[in-house]
Amino acid sequence: MRLQIGPNIDNGRVRLDFRKSPDRPQSTPSYEIEQTKADEFVKKYNSQEKKLFNMTMIFVAAFSMLGWITSIYKRSILWGILGIPGGVIAGLGVGAMISSNKKNNLMDKYNVKEVTKN
Secondary structure (H helix, E strand, C coil): CCEEEEEECCCCEEEEEECCCCCCCCCCEEEEEEHHHHHHHHHHHHHHHHHHHHHHHHHHHHHHHHHHHHHHHHCCHHHHHHHHHHHHHHHHHHHHHHHHHHHHHHHHHCCCEEEEEC
């Protein structure tokens, strides 16, 4: 989901909203930021989306390969059944945590505050 600059609020602050799309959840939050920093923040936030997605896919691939190698090493049907799906779940979890952390750090750097949930 990509952010866009919304209407002015007050005291030189603007609202940031996610663009309307079919996959947008019902309760997406809105944010507020200083008007002077809004363009730069939105550009950085939206540009890191592809990098974070690729990083998450690399984690998924690496952890599923690790699960596959473990199943070969253990020579067990149970490890074979659980190894690859377990690796995919672990990779998604690690990727999601790192993505969330990077986005939150960017929001803290630009002093972005959550306003409401639509």
